[in-house]
Amino acid sequence: MHFFDHKDLQSLENIYKINLINSCSGFKSANLLGSISADGITNVAVFSSVTHLGSNPPTLGFILRPTTVPRDTYKNIKETGVFTINHIWEDIIEDAHHTSAKYANTISEFEMTNLEPEFKGNTKAPFVKNAPVQMSMKFIEEVYIPSNDVILVVAQIEELYIKDELLQEDGLINLSKGNVVTINGLDTYAIPKFKKQLTYQRPKKIK
Template sequence: MQFFDNKDISNLNKIFRINLINSCSGFKSANLLGTISEDGNTNVAVFSSVTHLGSNPPTLGFILRPTTVPRNTHKNLKDTGYFTINHIWEDVFEDAHHTSAKYPYDISEFDMTNLEPEFKGDFNAPFVKNAPVQMAMKFIEEIYVPSNNVMLVVAQIQELYVKDELLQEDGLINLSEGKVVTINGLDTYAVPQFKKQLSYQRPKVIENI
């Protein structure tokens, strides 16, 4: 088994270190965040850090790297207060990955890929058309993490759209039915398969001997 201590990690080749540490935490969620600027320019970008924070109120968060360079997603959601989260599925993961390219502020990634924007009801930010799970999000707060110079962006779900075939009777969204992909590291994609849903676990009864 390969072994790395903290000193080893610090001395690694930069690219090797980035790949190693980005993949050691395990498979990550693969999502497209859709935003729109105050003057109507749409933006869509891939994020692998979206995570559940709480169910009541329904709250998600994601990690944003330092804003020392332009971050169109961050600027738009702070200016408007809203954005969307859309699960990436097997058919579009290459286009989704391309949204990580750094285009100028006035160039929409929707125009540079086969991804299509979709507007629903009165919600201003664009969803990604045909995404198996789509969420309309309201920005709540951001928490700065000084030790690593990143921010945790916190938002609440305002609207949730789930394709019929994914939603189970108990409320579970079976992502494998939508061929939702996951990210391994920075740039490697996989399609997980449903194995088994296990019941809520309670401690075993230990009988006196």
């Protein structure tokens, strides 16, 4: 096996180190965050850091990199208090990835890709049309993490849309049926397949 200690990691060539550290944590969620500015300009951007924080209340979080450069998603969320989370599926991988390109805040990524905005429910933020799972989110709080100069954005699920064929009787969303993708590192996409659903585990009796 390859071995790196902390000194090795710090001395690696920058791009190699970025690829290595971004992939060592394992497969990550692949989502498009939809938002809209106070002036009505839509924005959609790929994020690989969305994670479950709690079920009651239903909250998710995502990591925002340093705001030393313009972050339109963050700006829009702070202006409006809302955004959407949309699972990326196989058919839109290239368009979804292209939303990471740096456009001026007067240009919507929806206009530069084949992704289509969809407005519904009680949120003014755009969903990504045909996404197998869509969520409208309400900003709750942000937590600054000084060690890496990043922000954890915490938000509550206000509305949840799931394609019928994905939702199981027990409430599990079977993402494999929607060809939902995952991200390995920064720019590599994979499509995981359903393998097995196991029961809630209890301790074994000691003999």
